[in-house]
Structure formats: structure tokens, C-alpha cells
Amino acid sequence: MLVLMIPGALCLLLFFYVPILGNVIAFQEYYPFITIPEAEWVGLWNFIDLFGDEQFLIALRNTLVLAAVQLALFFPVPIVLALIVDSMMTPRFRKVFQSIVYLPHFLSWVLVIALFQQMLGGAGFINQFLASHGMDTIPFMTNPSTFPLLVTLQVIWKDAGWGMIIFLAALASIPASLYESAASDGAGRLQRIWHITLPGMRPVIVLLLILQLGSILTVGFEQFILQRDAVGPDAAEVLDTYSYYAGVIDGSWSMGAAAGLAKGVVGTILILASNKIAHLLGEDGIYRGSSR
Amino acid sequence: MSTTTASRPDTAVRPGRLDERAIHRRLWTLIGGRSERPVWMEEPSPALSVLKTLVILAISISILVPMLVVVSTSLASDAEIREAGGYVLFPTEPSFEAYRTIFASPLIFRSLGVSVLVTAVGTLIALFVTITMAYALSRPVLLGKPMLLAIVLTMFFSPGLIPLYLMIKELNMLDSLWSLILPTAFAAFNFIVMRSFFMALPQELLEAARIDGASDFRILWQIVIPLSKAVIAVIGLFYAVAYWNAFFNAMLYVNDQELWPIQLILRSYVIQGTSMTADQLGVQQTAAPQSIKMAVVVVALVPILLVYPFLQKYFSKGVITGAVKG
Numbered sequence: 001m002l003v004l005m006i007p008g009a010l011c012l013l014l015f016f017y018v019p020i021l022g023n024v025i026a027f028q029e030y031y032p033f034i035t036i037p038e039a040e041w042v043g044l045w046n047f048i049d050l051f052g053d054e055q056f057l058i059a060l061r062n063t064l065v066l067a068a069v070q071l072a073l074f075f076p077v078p079i080v081l082a083l084i085v086d087s088m089m090t091p092r093f094r095k096v097f098q099s100i101v102y103l104p105h106f107l108s109w110v111l112v113i114a115l116f117q118q119m120l121g122g123a124g125f126i127n128q129f130l131a132s133h134g135m136d137t138i139p140f141m142t143n144p145s146t147f148p149l150l151v152t153l154q155v156i157w158k159d160a161g162w163g164m165i166i167f168l169a170a171l172a173s174i175p176a177s178l179y180e181s182a183a184s185d186g187a188g189r190l191q192r193i194w195h196i197t198l199p200g201m202r203p204v205i206v207l208l209l210i211l212q213l214g215s216i217l218t219v220g221f222e223q224f225i226l227q228r229d230a231v232g233p234d235a236a237e238v239l240d241t242y243s244y245y246a247g248v249i250d251g252s253w254s255m256g257a258a259a260g261l262a263k264g265v266v267g268t269i270l271i272l273a274s275n276k277i278a279h280l281l282g283e284d285g286i287y288r289g290s291s292r
Numbered sequence: 293m294s295t296t297t298a299s300r301p302d303t304a305v306r307p308g309r310l311d312e313r314a315i316h317r318r319l320w321t322l323i324g325g326r327s328e329r330p331v332w333m334e335e336p337s338p339a340l341s342v343l344k345t346l347v348i349l350a351i352s353i354s355i356l357v358p359m360l361v362v363v364s365t366s367l368a369s370d371a372e373i374r375e376a377g378g379y380v381l382f383p384t385e386p387s388f389e390a391y392r393t394i395f396a397s398p399l400i401f402r403s404l405g406v407s408v409l410v411t412a413v414g415t416l417i418a419l420f421v422t423i424t425m426a427y428a429l430s431r432p433v434l435l436g437k438p439m440l441l442a443i444v445l446t447m448f449f450s451p452g453l454i455p456l457y458l459m460i461k462e463l464n465m466l467d468s469l470w471s472l473i474l475p476t477a478f479a480a481f482n483f484i485v486m487r488s489f490f491m492a493l494p495q496e497l498l499e500a501a502r503i504d505g506a507s508d509f510r511i512l513w514q515i516v517i518p519l520s521k522a523v524i525a526v527i528g529l530f531y532a533v534a535y536w537n538a539f540f541n542a543m544l545y546v547n548d549q550e551l552w553p554i555q556l557i558l559r560s561y562v563i564q565g566t567s568m569t570a571d572q573l574g575v576q577q578t579a580a581p582q583s584i585k586m587a588v589v590v591v592a593l594v595p596i597l598l599v600y601p602f603l604q605k606y607f608s609k610g611v612i613t614g615a616v617k618g
Contacts, residue, residue, distance in 0.1 A: 001428050001431065001433045001434070001508050002428070002433070002434060002435070003508075004424040004425070004427060004428040004508060004509075004512070005424070005425055005428045005429070005433075005435075005439060007420065007421045007424055007425070008421050008422070008424060008425030008428075008443075008478055008483075009425075009439070011421055011474070011477055011478040012442060012443065012446065012478065014459065014463070014474070015451075015456065015459065015474065015475045015478075016446050016451055017442075017451075018459060019451035019452070019455040019456045019458075019459045020449075020451045020455070021455075022451065022454075022455030022456075022458055022459060023451065023452060023455050025454070025455070025458070032458075032461070081351075084344065084347065084348065087344070088348075089327045089328055089329040090326060090327050090328070091326070091328060092326070097348055097351075097352065099604060100351075100352050100355050100356065101351060101352075101355065102604060102607075103355065103597075103600060104355060106533050106537075106596050106600060106603065107537070107593065107596060108536070108537030108538075108539060108555055108592070109537075109539070110537075110539050110555045110556075110558045110559050110563065110592070111537075111555075111558065111589065111592055111593060113563055114558055114562045114563055114589050115358040115359070115362065115589070116358075117562070117563060118358065118361065118362060118379070118562075118586075118589070119358050119361070123378055124378075124379075125358075125361055125378070125379045128377040128378045128379060131377070132377050157354065157355070165607075176330070179330075179332075179333075180330065180332045183332045183333060183334075184332060188334075189334070189336070189340075221540070222539070222540055225540065225543075226559065226563060229564065240453070243452065243453060243454060244453060244544075247453070247454040247457070248453075248454070248457060248544065253454055253458075256453075256454040257452060257454040257455060260450075260452030260453060260454055260455075261452055263452075264449055264450055264451075264452055267449075268448050268449045271448055272448065
């Protein structure tokens, strides 16, 4: 039995636990041509330097702004989508529609950005159409000030359908008899949504909202690294891309690691705290179910 | 549950008038719809129906049209693309010239090979690692609790990309395909789904085999795996999709263009707009650059479309959501 655990344990060790220890370079002045024990210890100076680095502050600001915009604009979409699908009374059409909206979740970010670029880019489908009809083109993909809206639109396009699944499950668990008796008591469509559907979904909505708040430091990494060139770092730099560019590209390995570690630690605390709040509110968190 | 369609009494047909609702219902049935509206539920107002239909159509179009445009343009001729201003919705004379070019190009053909290889080998290794671990931890086992905790922790924290990069470098896996396979060979989420499936298997069966003297390997190979084909299929598909779609690990660990997977080619030539000269492609291009670009998008897209029906069959059955909730 223990033998069966070896391959998995090796994977965890090599690609998770040992690299976690590698984070010590965040407290060192590390260069790739020396070994970690040889590197000079600098204590917390890397972290102090981070907050003196304008680029890092921009990354921090962008991360928080993007997370807030996504929370406000993305979060309600799967709920509304689930209500629409739930109200589709024809099983065949409902199935077809579900097949369509789940699909983008399985496409890679590279593909999603490529599709967006072909549609909305400077020489893309829509701008070609505008130009050929004598109108001005719109720089959807390269305008830094509308970038938060663009990335939120991309997230909605890719994942709103997938995010809907959990709400559909919640809707299916509301007994139909509740609706029926409400209807016979004269409650209309909107009244039923307000008094039965939304209270029935409340636990799931609260839980997901709290978890969303917990992962506020993690906005899609691939999405930003793919578009950073097009809109510029001032709009598209987030904590993860900062870590990549500072470390791998500019060679300040210790600074990159410090940014990554700071984000990881604060992020974990936020997730655990939000999970705790979910428990206190009487909801099931994410790990109570899985570690049972 | 009643599945009949009922009109409300106050809208019942008056003699001598066309029953629009009945006609509407007939048309609906004709195009394949069969409404399951419960009797107590009122028919929506026309305005609401129209609005809902428009929203549903708009969403569907926004998802399907980009893919259609890309596929169509990849099949269109140079002249047609230029005439249409870059994109073609319905090519008049579809040709596969662009695909002939990219399959003849060592650069792109090789990257497809890399992607297929990484996906195939990666999925097999990932399934092996996940199944063995999930089976071991589905039984009461020495060190089971701490191991489980160690796995769950990986869902809350990431070591960060700099230390991971240094680790890959230390393991001499930079510029090697192993760097694309091994770091993502164990996903905690997939493990949890797999383990809860194993735990739901009839334990008497496993006990009986154990009493008959079967080893753990034998029980796993001859009883557990044959009983778990469905969950293994869906987890395998999840891993395969993840391997096919992965690009960042390649961007980080692989400098050598000969080892690039298709997603990185897509990034470089479509998103960043690196021009595709005959020199880079390694073949005299006979198709328009625009349709070659679109063809690259399509070859990255098609494998996902091919496995999508299977994926959907399983996850819509609740394999995933059910297991996660439990």
C-alpha cells in the first residue's frame, strides 16, 4: 500500500514541497550561478525593496482593481445564466444551449485570446466591418483604460457557462412543490424568483462570494501574460506577471521570489479566513467536504 | 410530474378565432422542441419570451461565430480574403491549401507532434500517479491522514514560479519535454474526485479478494480499475485537455523552438503577430498568410472539439459535481 503512494508522493515532494523551501531565496541575495547556501542573507530587505518599487505597486494596484471589477461584473453572470437555463422548458434546446456555453471553458487561454484578437483586434473582424462601412475603428484590445472590462469580458466568455453548473445544481435541489404551491397562492414569476429561487440559492451564492473574496490576489495569470505586450505593463501587470518579469526576465530572482511569496502567504491567509467565515455562517467550506 | 402543456383558462380558444398559441406549439414541436412546462406555470408573456430568446441567441452567437469565422477563413483563398477585408464567413471555394502548408511545415508539424506526445504520455503518467495515490488513500492506511493533508494543502498554496523554475533547472529538465509533463502530473482536484469514487466502491468485494490472498496491486488492477472505467475516462480527459492547453510551462522552461507545443506557436504567430516567412515555416507557402494563421488556430481547437462530447457526457452526469460536493 505504501508503495502505491510513492509516485504521487514524489510528485508532491519535487514540484511542491521542495520548491516551497526554495522560497528562502526571498530572504537572500540570490544569483543563479551560486547555490542557495552560498547566497548572502538579507533578511526582509527584499520585501522592503518591493514596496519601494513603483512597478510592484502598479502590479498590486492592478491586481486589486481587476479583482474588484471581476467580482462586480463577472460574479452575477453565472447566476443569471443559470436562471435562464432553468427557465428553458424545452429539454432539447436547453441541452443544446448548455453544450454551447460550457464549451469555452475547455479552450486554452492562448486560443481564447487569439479568438478575441481575431474578432476585436485592430485588424479584426468587427473593426474590418466598421472600417469598410466608413466608421472609426475601436481599439478594444489595446486600450489600457478599458482593459479591465476587456479581461472581464474574456472571463465571462470563457467561464460563465462553467460557473453556472454549481448554481444549476442548487436550483435543481429546490423542491418543485414549493413553486407549485406558491403559484397556486397567486405568486407571479418574479415573486417566485424573489421568495423561493434566490433564498434557495443563498447558501451557494454566499459561499462562492466569500471564496471569491478569498482569492482576490489571484487574477488569471495566463490571460495577463498573453496581453501584457499589447496593452503595456501599466495596465496588465499583476502580481504573478511581476514575479515572472522581475525574476526570470530581469534576473532579480530574489525580488521575484519575494513578490511570489508575499502574494502566496497573503492569498492563503485570505482563503483560509474566508473559508472560516463561511463555516461561521453555517455553510460548508471548500475543505470540510474534501478532507473527510 | 406532469409534462403537458396547458393554456390558462382565460386564454382558451374562442370559436372562430385562430388559436395562435396552438400554432406556435405545433411549430415548436416541428423543430424538435417538446415543452415540459408544468401545468401550474403560466405561459410567459410574449415580450419576455422574445427577450429571453434574444439573450440566448446572442450568447450562442458570441460563442459560435468566432469559431466559425476562424474555420471559414482558414478554408478561403487569398483573393477572397483580400476582397472581404481579412475575414470570410462563407468561403465560396473551400480549399485545404492552408492545412497542406502547415502540415508540410517542419515548424508547425513538429509542434503538433510535441503537443500530441506531451498530451499522450502526460495523461498516462498523470493517471498512473493519481490512481495509485487515490487507491492507497481510499483505504485505511499508514500515514494516510498526513498524506491527505499534504495533498489538500496544495490546493491553497503555490510554491511560486521562481522556486519552481529553479527546481526544474536543478533537475536538469530545462529544454526537455519532461518539464511539460511531470510538474502537472498530479492535480489535487482530480485526486479527490478519483478517491471519493474509489471509496464508494463495494468494500466487501475488495475484502473478499484480500482474504483470497490477492495483493494490493492485483486488487487495484483486476477489480478497482475495471469497476472505475467511467471515472478514469473523465479524469483522463481532464488531464488530456489540461496538457493540450498548457502553454505557460513551455514558455517558462523551453527555449528551444523545436520543442515548442502548438499553443506556443499559436501565441507567437497569431497573438504576437510574428510574421510567417517561408524561412521560418521551412516550406514554400502556397496559401495566404491569413488563412495559415487561422489554420493554426483551428488545429489547436479541433482536438478539444473532438473530445468535448465525451467530456460533457460525463460531467453533465454529475460525476464531477457530485464527487466534489461529497
